[in-house]
Amino acid sequence: MxxxxxxxxxxxxxxxxxxxxxxxxxxxxxxxxxxxxxxxxxxxxxxxxxxxxxxxxxxxxxxxxxxxxxxxxxxxxxxxxxxxxxxxxxxxxxxxxxxxxxxxxxxxxxxxxxxxxxxxxxxxxxxxANLNPKTTVGLRTQKLKNNLDDFKALSFEVERSERNYPLVFVSNCKKDNQPLVDPNRLQEQLVGLAQVVYSEEEIDSWELEGVLTRQYSAWDGAINIIYPSFSRGYCYSRLLLRDTLTDVIQSNENLIQHVLSYITHTTNGYNKKRHFSPTDVRAKRQKDSRVQLKKRFVELSNDSEYQALAEEAFSQLEEQENVIEQLKEKYEYEINEQMLATIEAQEQLDKSKSDYHVLKLRFDDLQGNSSKKGNPILIFGNEKEKFKGEITDLVLDALNEYAKSQQANSRKRQLLNDVLENNSIDGTRERIIEELKQVFNNYNGVTSSMKSSLKAMGLEVVEDGNHNHLRFIDDNRYKVAFAKTPSDKRVGANIIRDIKAAII
CATH class of the missing domain: 3.30.530 (Alpha-D-Glucose-1,6-Bisphosphate; Chain A, domain 4)
Known part of the structure; x- marks a missing residue:
């Protein structure tokens, strides 16, 4: 094995x-x-x-x-x-x-x-040894700070097509802001195989999920292993939840070795192709001997007929060697494809098992962190929030405006004010609007940096003739059109106005 x-x-x-x-x-x-x-x-x-x-x-x-x-x-x-x-x-x-x-x-x-x-x-x-830092991944851990720039940088690293090693994202438990496994000891075991990412700060897991998406996030002691894309345009991941890791610890199994097994399960196939074994050494020695023998034969032989026969024999050996190399490449390709298929099948199996646990953790998290008391009055419909607090804040805004229109000291106004006082605004919408103001400040055409910032907010720009359309990613129901080239200095403020009216 x-x-x-x-x-x-x-x-x-x-x-x-x-x-x-x-x-x-x-x-x-x-x-x-x-x-x-x-x-x-x-x-x-x-x-x-x-x-x-x-x-x-x-x-x-x-x-x-x-x-x-x-x-x-x-x-x-x-x-x-x-x-x-x-x-x-x-x-x-x-x-x-x-x-x-x-x-x-x-x-x-x-x-x-x-x-x-x-x-x-x-x-x-x-x-x-003085190991090459350019080719040796994981010589030291990567620390993540609790800010949007670090979240975006990690998102870029996740999606970087040149990355050929897994990322191991270690999160802290909520109760003490400590991980279940020492990230530095884990990195020592994974050096040359994977990069460990962790944080010493308390991370806003909701904001992190808004940038990384749930697939690549980790929270409350979980460890997320994010595999490279292998040029397929997307990355598989393996989320090891806190409960799973706790079970490993309680069964007296080494947690670091447990994580290492998930890494080597995918890296062994790729690394074995680069490994040079005793068989490879013997093959090279035989090839070196043939090259040396052929060189000596050319130098010493005078009989042209005998030389022609020998050269034909050498040619057949080289042809046979080329055939073996082609079969070897085919075999390595099949191994790589099989490895990817195994990862994909395992990913689908794990996803069905973990979705319930993830949603339950999130639900428990919301219940534990909420300052709201009493029984809920409304339930969500079929529409999903594009950002945290989108629906609840909208409902609270509408209730606030309606409460203002009611007669002072009336029963309606008192009831509505009671609801408003016990439900605080999340504030994510205001933060997104402020970020959009920075993005479209002095707007002079869409740049790759703007697209990256908008993507982090769940938005994308789609070109349409002389205009651009801003919309939620993969949702074309709500659009804001704006010119590719600005006509006046107020174009940025006008775009923000239209976004607030139609999208945010």
Missing amino acids: LIYVNQFEILGHDSFSVALRTIAGWLKTVTKQHFTRDMLLSGEEFSFEKTKVRTFAASELAPAIYSILLSHPDRTVRGRQWITELGIKYEGDITTVSVLLETSDISTLVKDIPSTTRPKLVSFLLKN
């Missing part, structure tokens, strides 16, 4: 030596034996009781690559072997170390499922 695959780039003129010293130190903790540089690069096998270390080398032609395979029995599960494969590629001032951990069971009688764990070698690399 494949447990963990990762890859790290070490920088520096001595990066190759650093990699070998680090691997030797790690092997010593496992085997209690000292390994020299020559032993690691020898291509030989070493046995210590039930532990084996096998080395492979392909260094005739650049880039030189090596592989080290460590196998040892599980200490508690009989019939199980743990196998760690290391690939090392040395090129210029960069040394790439590829790490793969898997188990091999002797038969189906081995029932225990192995826990997802990060190899100890990764800790050694973090401590000793």
